[in-house]
Structures are given as structure tokens and as C-alpha cells.
Amino acid sequence: MYTLRVYSQEAVMLELKDIKKTYRVGDIETKALDGINLSFRDKEFVAILGTSGSGKTTCLNMIGGLDHYDSGDLIIKGKSTKAFKEYEWDAYRNNSVGFVFQSYNLISHISIVANVEMGMTLSGVSKQAKRQKALDILEKVGLKEHLHKKPNQLSGGQMQRVAIARALANDPEILLCDEPTGALDSTTSVQIMDLIKGVSKDRLVIMVTHNPQLAKTYADRIIRFSDGKIIDDTNPYGAPPQPEYFHLKKTGMSFLTALNLSFRNLWTKKGRTFLTALASSIGIIGIAVILSLSTGFRSEIDEFQFDAMAEFPIIISQETQQMNANDLNNMTLEIRDRIYGTPAASTADEIVIVDSSKNVITHKNDLSQEFIDYLENVSPDIVGSIGYTRVVQMNLLRKTEDKYLPITLSNGPPSGNMTSSSSVGLSSFPSAVSGNNSYLADNYELLNGDYPLQLTDVVLVLNNQNQIEKGTLGALGFAVEGSDRIAFSAVVGTEYRVIHNNDFYTKTSFGTYLPANDYEKNYTSEQGFTIRISGVVRPKAGTSMSMLASGIAYDDQLSQKVIDNAMDSDIVIAQRDADYNVLSREKIDANTKELLLAYLGGDPSPYMVMVFPKDFDAKDEVINYIEQYNVGKAEEDVITFTDLAGTLSSLTKGIMDGITLVLIAFAAISLVVSMIMISIITYTSVLERTKEIGILKALGARKKDITRVFDAETFILGVFSGVLGVMVAWSCTFPINQAIHESTGLTNASHLRLDHAVLLVILSTVITVLGGHIPARLASQKDAVEALRTE
């Protein structure tokens, strides 16, 4: 099925019905159009003549949809425009009307081809099609030779040809020309008029002119205006009523087009754009520098922790002090008092007794064999070695040429009056979970002799200057008086006899025990055994973990052997049963008794355990492993531990976070300042580009499109200033690193992370677009006619 449409030879294109338009400026009213009734054929060349101010331009703008009438009706192809929406006017201007102005009104910062393409761009014609169309039409208007030029490189006549090409590019049915030859010489005017005349063959051309001669020569119909009224029409058209045949294609500019337009505009003022971007990037530079410093410092700290704290042990001690909630509360109050001043003095007239020990719960870890076995079962992948500290005392005798020397080695807490013998540095080295004594070989270099080959081999530990305390060496029975050096050979090979408790202590008639002084008998007693200094060691260069105190270091199994021997000794049995110190008969409490028993070798459990994680990352797994042991245990049976490295790192992290936050807050202020600046700059740009706004509107751009053009401009500025800021901040990291390196020795204290850089560019873009959006909205509200009038 098909419909046959019958057109009369002349169809009516436009009808103006009693159009009125009044301008009000203050109290003065100007009737620009005072009841205009006109009909236009779809193909004719109409010239409008009239004195200045008679309303010609107003009428043309009304017909073109640039300005709107107060009353009456404009009927386009049979459709009333009374209820036209804004988008309909936009579409009408874009697809149905072409404008040619006296002052050409080309957009100066884009090429003439792009000027011609603009209307098609707004109506969404494909890139290739619109380029072809623009080239064809420019060739038709005689500008083939000038395609590569910018508008301001053309003569007036050539510019008007571009304007005509632009007006015709979208194949409008109506061409509106407002004094198109007003600025041209007579020869050029004739060429332009010939061009327009040619165009009028297949469309309606309405031309406002002051030149009656031109009108007479070229126009098919001349309408005269005076004081907003028609006083003459040479070829009026009384059109019969017509069915509506109006249809529109919506217009719209893509963001990409807006970007392109704005980019070219910014490109024409590169210097200013650069300065603007630089100024608005200051906030970004600030934040980026702060972020890179905080990142750099943090990674330096992490690296330090990795190096230095990787081997920091997790310490599990028999006694751990813990603060309870009450104590924490008191601490908070105390800090508050420090800040806000001490509270008012008490009014009590008595002494107030406080017991701060009530605020501390002392948790006792039961380092039972069960726990030790659990611990030793840990995967060697996460734990390197485990070290034990035991309170047990070793009763030693050394035989020199002429006498026997009693030596008491202890690594327990200060022993007070438990014994009168001098005690020296003594520690057992951690044993590797995997079995061999790698701790000693890994962390200590051998100066002389051998690393321990058997259980009874011990080593003498010096510091890295080969020094050892005179007292320590003296206590080990070496001749230290009168000399400040001693040969390795004088030490290596030295033997000591470990004396059994039963030989070492004799029971007095009071029921107490005293160290025996029959050294020779003790030295040769079968119950003892011999230990030997097999070598001299000192910490290796570069190891941060030289845990051993200067003095004698030995395998933990040696102390276990001593404990095994002492377990059933008389003094231990006696001490176990007594509620007093069997050495001094002093009354003691339960805790001291336990300590004393351990000291005498009556307690198989260690005083303290140190677990050395394999590396920094494994530490959390180790903690997890220990906590796994606690699952399901009653509160008093759980094992608590101290993670010094963890406490330290969370402390430094907290401080760094705090400092970074404060600094970023400051930098954010400069971001706000740059946002305000961008608003002002965009507003200036809006003022500068007012004419362009008018042109775009005449070509059918929607308000949205205008906003888009300016949003695009601030978008480009935002991205540019963000990238610029990030680049400047990145370049700053080098001198900053140099300076920090010189003063602190840190090598990479400032480091800008890629994800931070990207985030900052996004932040800069968002803030800039936000800052420019209000001026952009203002631009879109501009009145098209007024915008076109601005110079």
C-alpha cells in the first residue's frame, strides 16, 4: 500500500500570523514587530527592505527560531510553533534553517572546513559524510583553493562564502540572510548575490537588505517594513490551508566533538592555558609530594622493619604484664588531664590510699612441656629457630695450675642474696627448628677454634670489636689483671667441670644448704661432667640479631642436662618441701620459691621462649600458630606473647598516617583555591566565547551542547593540570630524595606511586570540571541573539 501525496505547484513553507514582539528596556517599550502577517512559498527569493530599526532583523530572527514572538503564531509547514519545546526550536534551527550574517560569524579557532561541518556535527552526520559534504559545498562556493585556511586568513567575500557554505551544509529548506553583502564591496557583493540567487532555486531565501537596487535585481518578491509593520509586498502569497508536513531530526553534540572544539580553542591560547593549568595544579603538586613522601618513608620503614625486625623474636615469657580496660581508662584520663590541665585539688582532709597494682593483671603463662612440644612442631617454613632462657644456675669449677676456681654462671633474673659467687653473661643460643645449629653459624663468625661440635662444647662470645668485659673474663677464671689483651689460644680449649648439686651444696646442722668448699673432691666427683670452650665467636657484620650477651653461649640441651641432673638433688627436694629459702632460711612467698627452685634446677620449664620467624611476612603466621594453641583454653591457661616488632610497626604506621592526613588536609585547601580559580577562568572564557555560543545556537546547538563545550574545556584543563601536577611532583622526588639522602642516609624517601598519580589526575579533573560547571551552565543560558550581537 502506498500513499500518493499531491503538492500544489507552490507549497507554503512559512506563515506568520499576527506576530507581535515588544522589547522593554527599563520603562521604554519598543514595538519591534507589530502584527506581522506573511506567507512564504517553499521556493522564492524574498528581500526585506526598510528603514533602520523597522524590525527587519527581529522578524528574520523570529523566522529562524533564534528569537521568540510575544503573540501570534509562526506556522512551519503547517505546524503551529505555539507549543514548541526548546529542543524542537533547536532541531528546527539545525535542520531547516541556514543563517548568513553581515559579519560572517565564523568560529575563528577552527578551520573553515570544521566551520562548515559544525551544523552537520550537531545533527550527528558521520565523520566521512560530513567531510565530503563540506568539501563539495566549499568547492561549489568557490573556495577550493582555500580549504586549509583559518577564517581570519580569508577576505571578507571569502568569509561570507564560508558562511553561506555553512548555512547550506545541512540542506536547509530556508536560508535567512541578514545583510549578507553589507560589509562587502560592490563587485564581491554581486558575486555573493549570484551565489544566493542560485541557491534560491530550490529553497526559500529571505534576505534583509538596505540596498533596494540589489533587492530589485535579485529578489522575486520585495517586502517593505516600517515601524514593525509591513507597508508593501510585491508578490504576496495567499496560501490555502495546508495539511501539516513538518518533521524534525533531533540534534546533539557528542562529548568528543565538544572536546575537539574546546581543545582547538585552548590550543589557540597555549600560553594562557599552560599558566592556568600550572596554577591550578599547585594543589595536586602539594598532595602528590606529600603522598610520595609518606609512601617513600613508609616503604623505607617497612624495609627497615623487614631487615631489622624480621628477626625480632616473638617473646613468650612466664610472666606477662597486661593492662586491663580500667587501666586504659585511667591512662586516657591522665592524658586528658595533661592536655586540659590537672583536675581541681582534692578537698579531702585525709590521706587517700590507691593500689595501682590492682589495675594490672599479671598473667602467668604455663610454659608446659605440652606447649613446648606444640611450639617445636611448627613448620620450619615459618620459624627459623626457637631460643629458650632458663633460670638454672650452673655450678662450675675450673682447675688452674695451682688452684680450683668456683664459677657460677647464671642468665636468670638478678639473684640477690641467693649466692655470693659472681655470675657472668650466660646464654643459650636458639636452636634451629630444622635441626642443625644454624643460628650460631648464620649470625656469628668464628674467630678461633670450632663451632660447638657436641652438647658440652660452648663458645665465648665477643662484640664486633673483639671486646669483652674484664669482670666476665675474670669470672671465667682468666688472668685479667695487668694486661688488656689475651690470646684466643689462652681461651679455646679451656675446660670447666659442671658440679652436681649434691656435691656443690652441703647440708648444715640448721637444715640449710651452703656451697661446699672442698673443690678438689668436687672437681673429680663422678657425678659431674666437663664442658669445653670450643671456639671464640663475634657477631657477623650486617646481622641485626646478635641476641647473645657477651660471655659463654651454649646449646639449650646443655641446660636441660643440668636440670635433669639437678631435678632429684637433695637441695631441690628440700626446697620443694620448704616454705623458706633453704640457702638462707629466709621466709619466701610462692613466686620467689618457684624462681628459687628454677634457679637450683628444679623446674624443667623455661623462663622465657623466643620464637624467631623465618621472615617478616611469616610473623603473622607464627602468631596465628600460637593463637591456634589457645583455642578452647580457659582464660588462665592461654599463652600470651609480646610481639615487639608488631607493636613498633603499628606505632610508626599510626604516626605516619596521622602526619600524612594533616598534611593532605593542608594541601586540600590549595585544591579548593584552584577550584575557585578554575571557575573564574571558565567564566572569563564564557565571556570571551559569547559570540561562539551565539553561533552554535544559530546552528541548532542545545543548551546541553553549550554546557558540554565548556565542560569539555574544563575537562581538558583538569586532566592537563593533573598530569602537569603529577609530573612536577614526580620530578620533585629526585631533588627531595637527594636532600633526604644527604641528611639522613635514606635512599628512596620520596616515591610517587602510579595508582596515586592516576587518582590525583582523576581528582584534579573532577574538581576542575565541578569548578567550571556553573559558569558552563551560565553560558548555556545566554540569549542567542544577544550573544551574536556581542563583539
Ligand SMILES: Nc1ncnc2c1ncn2[C@@H]1O[C@H](COP(=O)(O)OP(=O)(O)OP(=O)(O)O)[C@@H](O)[C@H]1O
Ligand atoms: N534586544 C533588544 N532589546 C531592546 N530593543 C531591541 C532589541 N533588539 C531590537 N530592539 C529594537 O527593536 C527595533 C527593531 O530592531 P531591528 O534590529 O529588528 O531593526 P532593523 O530593521 O533590523 O534595523 P537595522 O536595519 O538597523 O538593522 C529597534 O528599535 C531596536 O532598537
